[in-house]
Amino acid sequence: MITKRIIPCLDVRDGRVVKGTNFLNLQDVSDPVKLAANYSAAGADELVFYDITASAEGRKLFTGILKKVAETVFIPLTVGGGINTVEDFDRVLKCGADKVSVNSGAIRRPELIREAAEVYGSQCVVLSVDVKRVGESFHVFSHGGRVDTGLEALSWICKGVELGAGEVVLNSIDTDGVKQGFDLEMLKAVNALVSVPVIASGGAGCIEDFVSLFQEIPELSAGLAASIFHFGQVQIPELKMRLRENGILVR
Amino acid sequence: MIAIIDYGVGNLFSLQSSLKLIEAEAVVTRDEKQIREADRIILPGVGAFGDAVKKLKDTGMFGLLREEADRGKPMLGICLGMQLLFDRSLEYGVHEGLGLIKGEVRPIAPVIPAGLDVPHMGWNSLRFPDKLPRSPIFKSLSEGDFVYFVHSYAGFDCEAACTATSDYGIPLTAAVQRENVYGTQFHPEKSGDTGLRILKEFASL
Numbered sequence: 001m002i003t004k005r006i007i008p009c010l011d012v013r014d015g016r017v018v019k020g021t022n023f024l025n026l027q028d029v030s031d032p033v034k035l036a037a038n039y040s041a042a043g044a045d046e047l048v049f050y051d052i053t054a055s056a057e058g059r060k061l062f063t064g065i066l067k068k069v070a071e072t073v074f075i076p077l078t079v080g081g082g083i084n085t086v087e088d089f090d091r092v093l094k095c096g097a098d099k100v101s102v103n104s105g106a107i108r109r110p111e112l113i114r115e116a117a118e119v120y121g122s123q124c125v126v127l128s129v130d131v132k133r134v135g136e137s138f139h140v141f142s143h144g145g146r147v148d149t150g151l152e153a154l155s156w157i158c159k160g161v162e163l164g165a166g167e168v169v170l171n172s173i174d175t176d177g178v179k180q181g182f183d184l185e186m187l188k189a190v191n192a193l194v195s196v197p198v199i200a201s202g203g204a205g206c207i208e209d210f211v212s213l214f215q216e217i218p219e220l221s222a223g224l225a226a227s228i229f230h231f232g233q234v235q236i237p238e239l240k241m242r243l244r245e246n247g248i249l250v251r
Numbered sequence: 252m253i254a255i256i257d258y259g260v261g262n263l264f265s266l267q268s269s270l271k272l273i274e275a276e277a278v279v280t281r282d283e284k285q286i287r288e289a290d291r292i293i294l295p296g297v298g299a300f301g302d303a304v305k306k307l308k309d310t311g312m313f314g315l316l317r318e319e320a321d322r323g324k325p326m327l328g329i330c331l332g333m334q335l336l337f338d339r340s341l342e343y344g345v346h347e348g349l350g351l352i353k354g355e356v357r358p359i360a361p362v363i364p365a366g367l368d369v370p371h372m373g374w375n376s377l378r379f380p381d382k383l384p385r386s387p388i389f390k391s392l393s394e395g396d397f398v399y400f401v402h403s404y405a406g407f408d409c410e411a412a413c414t415a416t417s418d419y420g421i422p423l424t425a426a427v428q429r430e431n432v433y434g435t436q437f438h439p440e441k442s443g444d445t446g447l448r449i450l451k452e453f454a455s456l
Contacts, residue, residue: 001375001376001418001419002367002371002373002374002375002400002419003373003374003375003376003397004373005373005374040443045373045374067264070264070265070268071268071271071272072268072272074265074268074269074272074440074441074442074443074444074446074447075399075441075442075443076399076401076438076441093262094262094264095264096262096264096265096268097262098262098265098401098441119298120297120298121297121298121299122370122403123297123370123372123401123402123403124297166370166372167372195368195369196368196369196370197368197370197372197373198368219366219367219368221368221372221373222373251374251397
């Protein structure tokens, strides 16, 4: 049977992984290529790279890194950050990305999802959404979670899937960085709504948070996190062992 | 030399890199002479079936691939490339395939249990059918080894050729073989060490 996926996320700026990394017994831990190889060896099921570089020069550096990762790591790679056109898809797919995640670019121009899905297939298009509670409802935020777009999140996600997104990464701004666990309420609402795989993001602080994620929402496909992996607070082999002990299928 | 068939879109970078790592010489090509001279062929592919068939026909490779398969050249179809080996597909209309594997490609959504996501995406384990001998490309694998899948359609009515299945509520066709023609629904180039071992076996057939 299909297994639950554990996905480390690497934010890359000007060729380096940011958020600080503190892996034990590793040299130069902010080198994305080395970090990717380490995660792959530790049993990560996929990797997500966000290019948070602003300059064109930095973008070239990023595709160079992507190529190096794809030459050494043979697990699925998702790339996001600054994806606004089908040409942007082309640029990262040629460097070894398997899936491309869209966020602000799709909010500005939802047709981007359809255009990309028509050329590369739905399996290639990941809709990444930053969501925060506003009053009684969930709102989509842009600009790295700083600007309320006013879009109602559940209807935006439905629209994105209808347009052709083959997977949804739901990042809860409310739980992100708090390390008190994933946003189960929000995830349940989204998961009940769409039939494509949903990836939980934001809030994981310890192994138990992943256990309760998959116990509370057994249909959920994957859990994503960044700093707890980078800082070594959660080691992937141990995480997978504990999931297995709790009857959750992992590779 | 392995000819990786180039008929348009898709991430061929990982496939090329994985072949480089196992020291198998490969070239991405749509050139008839190069394809005829290659000692093996890999037919990759993502995207839609009908579109892929059209591109193969437009470039003259549709007939060429059939000929090379009939001549006994080892051929490996990956993902959509595997589906293209079948008689036909029902993806957005009815499309004729290469007809190298008996069977039909159909959507998985109507036949899997309700509540399971489509596409079938992620790492799933392989089961090898008892009644068939182990396919040579899976020689070094063990029952239950994990490989990476991404697909919404699958091969059906192909029991005679089905060399591996994966359980997604029901057993789905994970791999097929008829003599020199091989296909994997999963991506060996994205399946870590297990995938590299499969490619290595194919490269040394």
